[in-house]
Amino acid sequence: MTALGDSIGIDGATVLVLGQELAVERGQPDVANALVHRTGDTLVLVDTGVTDAFRAALREAADRVGPWSRALVLTTHGHPDHIGNNDLADELGVPVEHFVPARDLDQMRDPAAYWARAFERIAAPEPGPAPAEAAEQLLSLFRPLRPFGATTRTYEERPLERIRIGSLRFTGWTFADGAVRVLRSQGHCAGHVIVHLRDCGVLHLSDEGNGPCGAMADADQLKIQTVLGAVALLFEEGRAALLTDGHTFTVRRGAEVVSYLDGLLEQATALQEAALGLTGESGRARPGAFTARYAQSAAELGVSGANPNAMFTALMAVNQLRELGLRPESGDPDAPWSRPRPRLHDPAPPDG
Incomplete structure (x- = not known):
């Protein structure tokens, strides 16, 4: 000690x-x-x-x-x-x-x-x-x-x-x-x-x-x-x-x-894989619910930071959503995050 x-x-x-x-x-x-x-x-x-x-x-x-x-x-x-x-x-x-x-x-x-x-x-x-x-x-x-x-x-x-x-x-x-x-x-x-x-x-x-x-x-x-x-x-x-x-x-x-x-690198890849699973096929998540499940996954993987506590886990969870390519749908802290869909073609310009 x-x-x-x-x-x-x-x-x-x-x-x-x-x-x-x-x-x-x-x-x-x-x-x-x-x-x-x-x-x-x-x-x-x-x-x-x-x-x-x-x-x-x-x-x-x-x-x-x-x-x-x-x-x-x-x-x-x-x-x-x-x-x-x-x-x-x-x-x-x-x-x-x-x-x-x-x-x-x-x-x-x-x-x-x-x-x-x-x-x-x-x-x-x-x-x-x-x-x-x-x-x-x-x-x-x-x-x-x-x-x-x-x-x-x-x-x-x-x-x-x-x-x-x-x-x-x-x-x-x-x-x-x-x-x-x-x-x-x-x-x-x-x-x-x-x-x-x-x-x-x-x-x-x-x-x-x-x-x-x-x-x-x-x-x-x-x-x-x-x-x-x-x-x-x-x-x-x-x-x-x-x-x-x-x-x-x-x-x-x-x-x-x-x-x-x-x-540490193995933990990073394992944690991102777990986070990907938490967003499901829809690729959509609310930060509040996601954070609780993310914290559980981190505990199961034996992942902890320098100062493990709920505040830093929540901060990590938001960064993990961003790493998965998700973006907030509004400015509300618990607004859903979702993955923008790529467009194959730009819309045609208006006539005239």
């Missing part, structure tokens, strides 16, 4: 600081794991989590991997459990650079609007707060929430680089003379990146491996599955040795990583 702020020492210069799971009923925010690494005289922080207790754990881990005389803070994406302590960059007392994904700036500036948009897409199983109110209630758990510091810039202000690792080609950005590689993935949400630490062989997947189906409105299922396959190949080729992520409180190694990632 782990507790918030516990850590796993990877080597003398690298520590994984462990977060915690979401428990809304207890007023507990989820807190993402963070990587603390030193390369040369540079301290590297990958995500900063949230809560004052986690901030203190990050400072302790930074002292543990020292000494360092400059710092690099890397944000993998804009969700509140990853960015709450980003202003820690201003308190390190050394020259520091902090980078965030440009495509996540809007949600970082206005997280309430981002989460309200997410909740507007789902049909609640029972009467509850309006989407905007639900978003505010959720975000109230994430305190302090300080996503920006004095030195914050976007990755995209730097020239995009072609990065080759083994047989794979990525685009992204390198730091510390190539010891730190930030690779664009953009599956879990619009701006998501993953991070490869060359010297210790760690690949930090952050939230791309949260489950077989992305939950957020800006998730891209194809990109999630593509990055899982690419990372599995990096481990098969020996180009990465250790896998860490945002919400699994462990470090995976070697062949175990390939099996784990293959399992």
Whole structure:
């Protein structure tokens, strides 16, 4: 059993600081794991989590991997459990650079609007707060929430680089003379990146491996599955040795990583097959009823995300309907979804 702020020492210069799971009923925010690494005289922080207790754990881990005389803070994406302590960059007392994904700036500036948009897409199983109110209630758990510091810039202000690792080609950005590689993935949400630490062989997947189906409105299922396959190949080729992520409180190694990632891909295909069966021959479903049956299918398949609960299952269900090619017939949250029929021929233009 782990507790918030516990850590796993990877080597003398690298520590994984462990977060915690979401428990809304207890007023507990989820807190993402963070990587603390030193390369040369540079301290590297990958995500900063949230809560004052986690901030203190990050400072302790930074002292543990020292000494360092400059710092690099890397944000993998804009969700509140990853960015709450980003202003820690201003308190390190050394020259520091902090980078965030440009495509996540809007949600970082206005997280309430981002989460309200997410909740507007789902049909609640029972009467509850309006989407905007639900978003505010959720975000109230994430305190302090300080996503920006004095030195914050976007990755995209730097020239995009072609990065080759083994047989794979990525685009992204390198730091510390190539010891730190930030690779664009953009599956879990619009701006998501993953991070490869060359010297210790760690690949930090952050939230791309949260489950077989992305939950957020800006998730891209194809990109999630593509990055899982690419990372599995990096481990098969020996180009990465250790896998860490945002919400699994462990470090995976070697062949175990390939099996784990293959399992996520197998779950994705099995869950989509189950969802297809739930829509029947008509290819039509109401989200409320579909979500309940989808949750049952997910449980039978042993599928769970990083924070398994009814809210995220409902978000996943809506994305799964879209993956099947269905579209809502109106703007009502529980309006039927159906599959548009392709037309073989455009209608003939009117005479004259």
